[in-house]
Amino acid sequence: xxxxxxxxxxxxxxxxxxxxxxxxDVSIALQPGRVHALLGENGAGKSTLINLLxxxxxxxxxxxxxxxxxxxxxxxxxxxxxxxxxxxQELSLTASLSIAENIGLGAYPRRFGLLDYPELAVRxxxxxxxxxxxxxxxxxxxxxxxxxxxxxxxAKALYRRPRVLILDEPTSSLSATETKVLTNLLExxxxxxxxxxxxxxxxxxxxxxxxxVTVLKDGTCTADRSLEGxxxxxxxxxxxxxxPGDLFPRWQASALAANAISVRNFxxxxxxxxxxxxxxxxxxxxxxxxxxxQEDLLLGLYGAIxxxxxxxxxxxxxGLPGGVPKANALGLxxxxxxxxxxxxxxxxxxxxxxxxxxxxxxxxxxxxxxxxERETARGLAAQxxxxxxxxxxxxxxxxxxxxxxxxxxxxxxxPLALLLNDPTRGVDVETKREIYMMLRNFAAAGKAxxxxxxxxxxxxxxxxxxxxxxxxQIVAMLERGALSEEAIVSAAMGAEHxxxxx
Amino acid sequence: xxxxASSRQAGALYWPVQxxxxxxxxxxxxxxxxxxxxxxxxxxxxxxxxGFAKFTQSWFPLAxxxxxxxxxxxxxxxxxxxxxxxxLGAVIAATTMTGPLGVAGGAAAVALTGIGIGGATGFxxxxxxxxxxVVTLAGxxxxxxxxxxxxxxxxxxxxxxxxxxxxGNTPAAFVLLVLIVLLWKLYLATPLGxxxxxxxxxxxxxxxxxxxxxGARVAAYxxxxxxxxxxxxxxxxxxxxxxxxIGTAFTLNSIAAAxxxxxxxxxxxxxxxxxxxxxxxxxxMISVMFFxxxxxxxxxxxxGLIIIGAVAIPQFxxxxx
Numbered sequence: 119x120x121x122x123x124x125x126x127x128x129x130x131x132x133x134x135x136x137x138x139x140x141x142x143d144v145s146i147a148l149q150p151g152r153v154h155a156l157l158g159e160n161g162a163g164k165s166t167l168i169n170l171l172x173x174x175x176x177x178x179x180x181x182x183x184x185x186x187x188x189x190x191x192x193x194x195x196x197x198x199x200x201x202x203x204x205x206x207q208e209l210s211l212t213a214s215l216s217i218a219e220n221i222g223l224g225a226y227p228r229r230f231g232l233l234d235y236p237e238l239a240v241r242x243x244x245x246x247x248x249x250x251x252x253x254x255x256x257x258x259x260x261x262x263x264x265x266x267x268x269x270x271x272x273a274k275a276l277y278r279r280p281r282v283l284i285l286d287e288p289t290s291s292l293s294a295t296e297t298k299v300l301t302n303l304l305e306x307x308x309x310x311x312x313x314x315x316x317x318x319x320x321x322x323x324x325x326x327x328x329x330x331v332t333v334l335k336d337g338t339c340t341a342d343r344s345l346e347g348x349x350x351x352x353x354x355x356x357x358x359x360x361x362p363g364d365l366f367p368r369w370q371a372s373a374l375a376a377n378a379i380s381v382r383n384f385x386x387x388x389x390x391x392x393x394x395x396x397x398x399x400x401x402x403x404x405x406x407x408x409x410x411x412q413e414d415l416l417l418g419l420y421g422a423i424x425x426x427x428x429x430x431x432x433x434x435x436x437g438l439p440g441g442v443p444k445a446n447a448l449g450l451x452x453x454x455x456x457x458x459x460x461x462x463x464x465x466x467x468x469x470x471x472x473x474x475x476x477x478x479x480x481x482x483x484x485x486x487x488x489x490x491e492r493e494t495a496r497g498l499a500a501q502x503x504x505x506x507x508x509x510x511x512x513x514x515x516x517x518x519x520x521x522x523x524x525x526x527x528x529x530x531x532x533p534l535a536l537l538l539n540d541p542t543r544g545v546d547v548e549t550k551r552e553i554y555m556m557l558r559n560f561a562a563a564g565k566a567x568x569x570x571x572x573x574x575x576x577x578x579x580x581x582x583x584x585x586x587x588x589x590x591q592i593v594a595m596l597e598r599g600a601l602s603e604e605a606i607v608s609a610a611m612g613a614e615h616x617x618x619x620x
Numbered sequence: 621x622x623x624x625a626s627s628r629q630a631g632a633l634y635w636p637v638q639x640x641x642x643x644x645x646x647x648x649x650x651x652x653x654x655x656x657x658x659x660x661x662x663x664x665x666x667x668x669x670x671g672f673a674k675f676t677q678s679w680f681p682l683a684x685x686x687x688x689x690x691x692x693x694x695x696x697x698x699x700x701x702x703x704x705x706x707x708l709g710a711v712i713a714a715t716t717m718t719g720p721l722g723v724a725g726g727a728a729a730v731a732l733t734g735i736g737i738g739g740a741t742g743f744x745x746x747x748x749x750x751x752x753x754v755v756t757l758a759g760x761x762x763x764x765x766x767x768x769x770x771x772x773x774x775x776x777x778x779x780x781x782x783x784x785x786x787x788g789n790t791p792a793a794f795v796l797l798v799l800i801v802l803l804w805k806l807y808l809a810t811p812l813g814x815x816x817x818x819x820x821x822x823x824x825x826x827x828x829x830x831x832x833x834x835g836a837r838v839a840a841y842x843x844x845x846x847x848x849x850x851x852x853x854x855x856x857x858x859x860x861x862x863x864x865x866i867g868t869a870f871t872l873n874s875i876a877a878a879x880x881x882x883x884x885x886x887x888x889x890x891x892x893x894x895x896x897x898x899x900x901x902x903x904x905m906i907s908v909m910f911f912x913x914x915x916x917x918x919x920x921x922x923x924g925l926i927i928i929g930a931v932a933i934p935q936f937x938x939x940x941x
Contacts, residue, residue, distance in 0.1 A: 235809075
């Protein structure tokens with residue numbers, strides 16, 4: 119088996135974005151007739167590796183090989199010619215076109231220059247039969263559920279008769295039946311000597327389906343081996359095992375018995391009937407895989423999206439705020455994950471950004487006092503360690519300093535509870551350390567901090583408790599003593615050895 | 621046996637797809653029919669040959685510019701230069717057709733100008749990644765200026781036989797419209813034509829699927845330009861001469877017709893049959909209100925209210941779901 123050249127391979131590829139290394143010297147080889155699993159935490163570099171393999175990005179170093187020969191210029195078009203098909207996480211479908219027209223898009227059969235509908239129907243039907251899509255081919259894709267659209271996406275890849283099939287979390291929106299159909303299909307394609315790369319966060323699927331695994335952690339390859347004789351626990355360890363270093367301040371209990379926020383049967387966005395208590399003086403972590411409803415939990419509490427609840431108490435007031443100004447008045451502050459679009463107004467000065475929540479509170483027609491604004495801003499900058507001229511536009515700051523500004527703007531209002539959405543994403547290590555210190559200090563000063571994070575170590579080392587969210591539910595509430603990266607990751611993925619589930 | 625079944629289904633893919641596209645515009649078709657009946661009732665002359673001819677002639681240029689705007693909106697673009705293009709088409713027709721170029725040469729000049737300017741606009745918008753609304757606003761000044769340079773004041777001439785053919789008591793306008801619609805169906809049955817929808821709604825996904833996104837969009841601008849100058853030629857034939865500002869009202873009316881017809885601003889939403897029905901509704905509304913004795917001011921107000929209503933009703937339905 120090793121004698122045959124891999125259909126598609128990466129040899130020692132590296133890739134950085136803006137000087138930030140995302141992949142370092144990673145190799146992977148896709149063999150015909152094998153389902154190869156690619157595992158890794160959020161941000162480990164999986165998507166980047168797929169984009170390199172499919173020609174959507176080009177590596178800074180290393181090479182991509184097709185049939186054992188290095189390709190000097192890999193492009194999406196070349197990848198398609200070479201028989202490489204990718205089922206992306208974001209769908210590439212057009213809602214107003216029919217199922218068949220979507221499946222054939224970009225590779226339509228032609229007759230006299232016109233689209234050959236009869237031929238398209240035959241080939242699209244064959245692809246649909248493979249994935250068990252029995253909807254009429256003429257149905258517009260916009261009428262289908264998300265899961266069915268995912269199946270159309272897979273049918274679209276199969277329509278192109280690939281030799282290499284890359285699936286990026288194909289089952290995240292599929293029902294159990296659809297997942298079963300897909301599993302059977304992949305078994306069959308494997309029998310037809312197709313090389314398959316399978317990315318999934320569901321470990322039991324990976325264990326059942328795949329023969330070989332590559333594990334990425336922080337952009338490097340930590341395992342490249344046969345799945346035979348490996349168990350789920352070992353995979354989790356390979357994905358998370360890293361040294362936290364002295365990034366985190368020493369943890370000290372500061373939680374009080376009182377609840378700052380308390381909700382029962384809370385529903386907002388993806389979250390369904392959740393009970394949650396946030397204590398005064400604690401850092402409560404919210405963990406889980408990306409997109410399980412964590413963000414809706416914060417936004418719902420903050421009144422930024424519609425939310426329903428059986429009963430709620432927020433900083434002593436009954437009921438949810440129901441709107442952002444009301445939430446601010448109750449002492450809630452929210453720092454969004456996407457600071458460039460939601461957190462800051464990049465082209466405006468740092469001072470203006472810091473003063474924005476204050477503007478909302480001033481009487482509408484009162485004249486501004488520039489001097490008072492400058493003084494407040496200077497105080498905030500000193501407190502949070504933001505250096506340099508505050509008259510510069512916010513976009514002149516580094517990501518870490520931008521995050522500090524997004525945080526600083528709430529400080530003059532002495533919020534009682536901070537809702538933070540992934541505050542350290544894309545932030546350099548030194549700023550991370552400062553932010554961690556600040557968060558612990560807030561908690562020590564009797565504020566409640568809710569920290570939604572995609573970074574598991576910071577949940578483990580910073581938080582008093584961690585609520586793990588999966589599919590719109592809090593599936594585990596881990597107390598300080600039970601906190602470990604393995605516990606969080608396995609609860610997030612629903613791995614079998616989960617013994618901490620609430 | 622399975623091949624028999626699948627080939628039977630195969631023959632029946634094109635028409636079911638077409639039928640499903642009607643779903644979104646059924647309500648609009650019903651409203652248009654109601655207005656047609658009302659109009660026929662108010663103006664029984666509609667059912668005579670000359671009444672029908674006159675009615676289709678008053679609708680024809682609006683139908684063309686509605687198509688020109690709709691094809692751009694489907695790609696996620698828009699044009700504010702529609703009116704200027706109509707004017708330019710009119711003055712070129714009026715200055716060339718009685719000259720040495722003759723009718724055929726003049727018509728070719730009109731068509732080439734439309735395709736050329738449309739294609740150039742598309743190239744600027746697509747390749748330089750500039751906002752369509754700004755480029756076409758600037759374009760409307762340039763194109764409108766060019767029309768005034770060619771013909772500073774109304775003048776020129778269209779051969780009388782051509783005016784009689786297009787705008788006399790013949791259904792030529794209707795026949796032309798049917799032909800243009802058939803050509804559009806043909807274009808939409810080519811891979812490039814159908815890619816319009818994908819390029820407008822999900823350009824990244826379309827690019828990853830191997831669709832020539834940029835090419836499809838530039839082609840749409842060129843076709844749009846051709847439709848506009850063609851409408852200009854027809855308007856010149858109607859009036860028998862060229863007028864360098866005759867097209868001005870068409871810019872906003874083309875957007876109104878496309879929006880009435882259910883074309884969305886975000887690209888990839890709506891159908892050409894909807895845009896055509898929207899343009900028919902707009903010209904029917906104007907005629908019916910005229911016959912009902914609305915003052916021109918009241919007509920404009922009513923027109924505006926109907927357009928807002930047409931956009932709001934589907935939105936309400938979506939919210940209720």
